Amino acid sequence: MSTTRAPVSSLIAFASAAFAKTGxxxxxxxxxxxxxIESDLAGSDGHGIxxxxxxxxxxxxxxxxxxxxxxxxxxxxxxxxLDGGNALGHLVMARATEIAIAKAKTQGAAWVGVxxxxxxxxxxxxxxxxxxxxxxxxxxxxxxxxxxxxxxGFERLxxxxxxxxxxxxxxxxxxxxxxxxxxAANGKVQMAQQRGEQMPEGWVIDRNGKPITDPNKAGEGVxxxxxxxxxxxxxxxxxxxxxxxxxxxxxxxxxxxxxxxxTGQAVLALSISxxxxxxxxxRRVDQVVRDIRxxxxxxxVEEIRLPGERSHAVRxxxxxxxxxxxxxxxxxxDKLADGxxxxxxx
Amino acid sequence: MSTTRAPVSSLIAFASAAFAKTGxxxxxxxxxxxxxIESDLAGSDGHGIxxxxxxxxxxxxxxxxxxxxxxxxxxxxxxxxLDGGNALGHLVMARATEIAIAKAKTQGAAWVGVxxxxxxxxxxxxxxxxxxxxxxxxxxxxxxxxxxxxxxGFERLxxxxxxxxxxxxxxxxxxxxxxxxxxAANGKVQMAQQRGEQMPEGWVIDRNGKPITDPNKAGEGVxxxxxxxxxxxxxxxxxxxxxxxxxxxxxxxxxxxxxxxxTGQAVLALSISxxxxxxxxxRRVDQVVRDIRxxxxxxxVEEIRLPGERSHAVRxxxxxxxxxxxxxxxxxxDKLADGxxxxxxx
Numbered sequence: 001m002s003t004t005r006a007p008v009s010s011l012i013a014f015a016s017a018a019f020a021k022t023g024x025x026x027x028x029x030x031x032x033x034x035x036x037i038e039s040d041l042a043g044s045d046g047h048g049i050x051x052x053x054x055x056x057x058x059x060x061x062x063x064x065x066x067x068x069x070x071x072x073x074x075x076x077x078x079x080x081x082l083d084g085g086n087a088l089g090h091l092v093m094a095r096a097t098e099i100a101i102a103k104a105k106t107q108g109a110a111w112v113g114v115x116x117x118x119x120x121x122x123x124x125x126x127x128x129x130x131x132x133x134x135x136x137x138x139x140x141x142x143x144x145x146x147x148x149x150x151x152x153g154f155e156r157l158x159x160x161x162x163x164x165x166x167x168x169x170x171x172x173x174x175x176x177x178x179x180x181x182x183x184a185a186n187g188k189v190q191m192a193q194q195r196g197e198q199m200p201e202g203w204v205i206d207r208n209g210k211p212i213t214d215p216n217k218a219g220e221g222v223x224x225x226x227x228x229x230x231x232x233x234x235x236x237x238x239x240x241x242x243x244x245x246x247x248x249x250x251x252x253x254x255x256x257x258x259x260x261x262x263t264g265q266a267v268l269a270l271s272i273s274x275x276x277x278x279x280x281x282x283r284r285v286d287q288v289v290r291d292i293r294x295x296x297x298x299x300x301v302e303e304i305r306l307p308g309e310r311s312h313a314v315r316x317x318x319x320x321x322x323x324x325x326x327x328x329x330x331x332x333x334d335k336l337a338d339g340x341x342x343x344x345x346x
Numbered sequence: 347m348s349t350t351r352a353p354v355s356s357l358i359a360f361a362s363a364a365f366a367k368t369g370x371x372x373x374x375x376x377x378x379x380x381x382x383i384e385s386d387l388a389g390s391d392g393h394g395i396x397x398x399x400x401x402x403x404x405x406x407x408x409x410x411x412x413x414x415x416x417x418x419x420x421x422x423x424x425x426x427x428l429d430g431g432n433a434l435g436h437l438v439m440a441r442a443t444e445i446a447i448a449k450a451k452t453q454g455a456a457w458v459g460v461x462x463x464x465x466x467x468x469x470x471x472x473x474x475x476x477x478x479x480x481x482x483x484x485x486x487x488x489x490x491x492x493x494x495x496x497x498x499g500f501e502r503l504x505x506x507x508x509x510x511x512x513x514x515x516x517x518x519x520x521x522x523x524x525x526x527x528x529x530a531a532n533g534k535v536q537m538a539q540q541r542g543e544q545m546p547e548g549w550v551i552d553r554n555g556k557p558i559t560d561p562n563k564a565g566e567g568v569x570x571x572x573x574x575x576x577x578x579x580x581x582x583x584x585x586x587x588x589x590x591x592x593x594x595x596x597x598x599x600x601x602x603x604x605x606x607x608x609t610g611q612a613v614l615a616l617s618i619s620x621x622x623x624x625x626x627x628x629r630r631v632d633q634v635v636r637d638i639r640x641x642x643x644x645x646x647v648e649e650i651r652l653p654g655e656r657s658h659a660v661r662x663x664x665x666x667x668x669x670x671x672x673x674x675x676x677x678x679x680d681k682l683a684d685g686x687x688x689x690x691x692x
Contacts, residue, residue, distance in 0.1 A: 078424035079454030079620045108425030109457040111614075113621055136587060153650045155641035165583040175586065177579040209644045227572025233523040233653040236638070237511040240521065241482060244630050245621045252637045268457075268614070274425045275459055275591045284590050291598045292582070295501035298555045304499045307579040 001330065005322030010346050011037050014333070015052055017342040019088070022059035023066030028091055035090040036121060040323045043314035044122035044178070046187035050329060051119065053336045055088065063260050064088060064118055070095050078107040081246065082114040086260045089120030096267055097129040097137075104135055104269035113246040113266040119144065120265065123164035124178035124311065130166060130269045131174050134278040137166040138268040142243035142250055144261035147186050149222040151232035154207050156222060157251045160185055161238035166308075168272075170282035172289040176308030181235040182223040189218045194328070242266045347676065351668030356692050357383050360679070361398055363688040365434070368405035369412030374437055381436040382467060386669045389660035390468035390524070392533035396675060397465065399682045401434065409606050410434060410464055416441050424453040427592065428460040432606045435466030442613055443475040443483075450481055450615035459592040459612040465490065466611065469510035470524035470657065476512060476615045477520050480624040483512040484614040488589035488596055490607035493532050495568040497578035500553045502568060503597045506531055507584035512654075514618075516628035518635040522654030527581040528569040535564045540674070588612045 006014075015033035020026055036055075040048030058064035069085040070092055080099045084092030096112040103110030120126065123139050130137030143159025150157060160180040167175045180186075184203040192199050193215035201211040204221040212221040225231025243250035248264020272278040289306055297304060318324075325333070325345070337344040352360075361379035366372055382401075386394030404410035415431040416438055426445045430438035442458040449456030466472065469485050476483030489505025496503060506526040513521045526532075530549040538545050539561035547557040550567040558567040571577025589596035594610020618624040635652055643650060664670075671679070671691070683690045 074620050074622075076454035076617075076620050077452070078456065079617070081621045106423070107453060108422035109455060109614075110424070111455040111616055136591070150638045150641060150650045152643055152647040153638070153641045154644050157638060157641055165579075165587070167583065167586045175582065177576075177583050179573070179576045179579060183573060205644075207642075207644070209646075226576050227525070227529060229653075230523075230525045230572050233511075233525060236521065236634075236653065237513065237523050240513045240631060240634065241511070241616075244634060245482070245618065245627060247622060251634050268455075270457055270587075271422075271425070272591065274420050274422045275427045276420075276593060281591060285586060288582075288586065288590060288597050292496045292499070292503060295496060295499045295503055296553075297498055298500050298551075298553070300555075301498040304496045307575075307582065 001327035003324050003326045004330070006325050006345055007322045008037055008041065008319060011040065011049055011323055014337070014342075014345045015049065018052055018056050018336065018340055019059070021340045021342050022056050024059065024088070025067070028068050031094065032088045032090045035094060035125065037323070038125045039121035041315045041318050042122050042124050042311045044124065046190070047122040049323065049333070051121075053332055056336060056340065058118070063258070068092070078103055078110045080110075080112045082112065084114050084117035086116050086118065086262075089118035089263060089265070092117040093120040093126050093265060093267070096265070097126055097269070100267050100269040101130060101133050101135065104271045105133070108274040109268065109270045111266065111268050113242070113264070115243070115246040115248040115262060115264050116260075117248070117263040117265050118261055119263065122178060123162040124166070124176045124308065126265075126267055127164035127166035127178070128174065128176055131168045133269075134168065134272045136270040136272060137164075139164045139265070140238045140242045141265045142239050142248055142263060144249070144263050145186070145257075146251075147223045148182055148225055148232070148235055150236075151225065151229040154222060158232065158235045158239065160223060161235045161242065163234070163238055167285060168282055169285040169289055170279065172286045173306070173309055173312035175285065175289065175306055176311060181225055181231045181238065183226055183231075184223060186223065189215050189223070193218070347673040349670050349672045350676070352671050352691055353668045354383055354387070354665060357386065357395055357669055360683070360688075360691045361395065364398055364402050364682065364686055365405070367686045367688050368402050370405065370434070371413070374414050377440065378434045378436045381440060381471065383669070384471045385467035387661045387664050388468050388470050388657045390470065392537070393468040395669065395679070397467075399678055402682060402686065404464070409604070414438070424449055424456045426458045428458065430460050430463035432462050432464065432608075435464035435609060435611070438463040439466040439472050439611060439613070442611070443472055443615070446613050446615040447476060447479050447481065450617045451479070454620040455614065455616045457612065457614050459588070459610070461589070461592040461594040461608060461610050462606075463594070463609040463611050464607055465609065468524060469508040470512070470522045470654065472611075472613055473510035473512035473524070474520065474522055477514045479615075480514065480618045482616040482618060483510075485510045485611070486584045486588045487611045488585050488594055488609060490595070490609050491532070491603075492597075493569045494528055494571055494578070494581055496582075497571065497575040500568060504578065504581045504585065506569060507581045507588065509580070509584055513631060514628055515631040515635055516625065518632045519652070519655055519658035521631065521635065521652055522657060527571055527577045527584065529572055529577075530569060532569065535561050535569070539564070
């Protein structure tokens, strides 16, 4: 078996059928499926259709609620605090970004924080929701697994808590940064494991501070943060602002994986028009992009890329050619389909 | 000569006299002096009284305007866009944070962006302005010098653009993260130079990508970002949101050091009460602090610190004992006093 391509429409139909079969109302199932595939379109292969079985299992086991009963706990002119009711993270964040955008339209800026949410795919997706509205988006999420320790420590108290920023350009692709606060995201470790490759030194250390390079032994160690204490500090701040503030789980109280994750997330929408003409701004962004792309390079470097540039190219290509489905994923999706009694991915 | 201590009141009086003598109205001079010394109190020695001569020279040469003619270019319910009129950065940021706090009180969240500003001391100072108001603060600033290159590049197009976050606790010190997006801030390079020490590998590379460890040759290289492309991405995003959005200088258009810097900065204030009871939140923050402080350590690590913990202790100590003034700084301040015709620092 080799890697094949699945059209985006087939992936959405398949994911929607899986959600509907596990109790998600049809309209929500369609919406969640569409948002799920956005991660595949962004090239974040570990955050899209790859996760469908995990979500379906969570729905079947009751760890994720099929009904999107999202409550507004507090609503002020430029903030909202939501309880996601343990629904699919994509549905919770869709609601959160919708509210943030509506508020930023009238107020200029808006911040929405959520608790009781779940994994919502690639961080870039949510910061990017602001782009069509001539807004800058910032998104932060608190991992429901802890793989990092405080700087100098060995106890797993911190997630690789990602942060994403999205800034629109005029003729150039938008600039979208999506980064975990660890040097290597946990997905990269899993990928090295699947491929039977060694990890470079600097990703994971053991309890003596020595590097672990065998990905099968990564579970005995902790992921290292970017910039030593800086990445630790960033992860901590994202945890406090994305989870502790919202009443989500963080640190020592991160749940047993058999319980609802009570994931915390937050999003900021900032309206560009409050700082000048959006077209003028986007033209200046184009100039920055071109200055960087055309700047002097180190020996052996073929091109200088902007954050989000590769994702943008992948999106265009995958919309046209479909999303690559490696054999292992195909097998897992077939197994999921057969288990649920829905048609296999075509 | 050895390091002596100067009381905070003497430092403020001295800085105020220097500002007043270079044309800053007395009330503004007092205010700027007080805010300048906040960086010394935070233990950010490279950002406080150390910079006074640089500011005074800028004022004398006309690169910094003595009059704080700050204009509100755009005012919306939860944003403001300011032109600092090239005043002292401390006065511009004092105004910006005041507006952000007032707006966040009624709106829940507020974002204020400025252009035409100047260096405003340690980033932590501005994020921390929110703390007494039961707010979370975020601040970002765009350096008026470029010491970093895009990832893979060698051209100095990026500042070490810092970002700061401040979150209040109840009984514990507030958690305050203040980080440059480079592995080593430029001030650390200057300090190594002053002390005649070598820099570790990983701070600066030359145009062949090889490490530079002699700080006297740092000018031939570029500072490396934290987390490789991640720090590059963060610096770029801070530049776009802190400068490009506000009409400040960034990238290739960063000014000749003989011209006004047109520094861009931005600040966010987020009211904790919109997400639950502030005391309850601060109690949860205390718990996170204690969990981290008491967590398992790597061999040889004596304590695990929280961001801002050292600064908090330094502040308490310096308020009581005064700020250490090393001989070199004393000489520079005496020279400044004599040149301006004001009394020397007592």
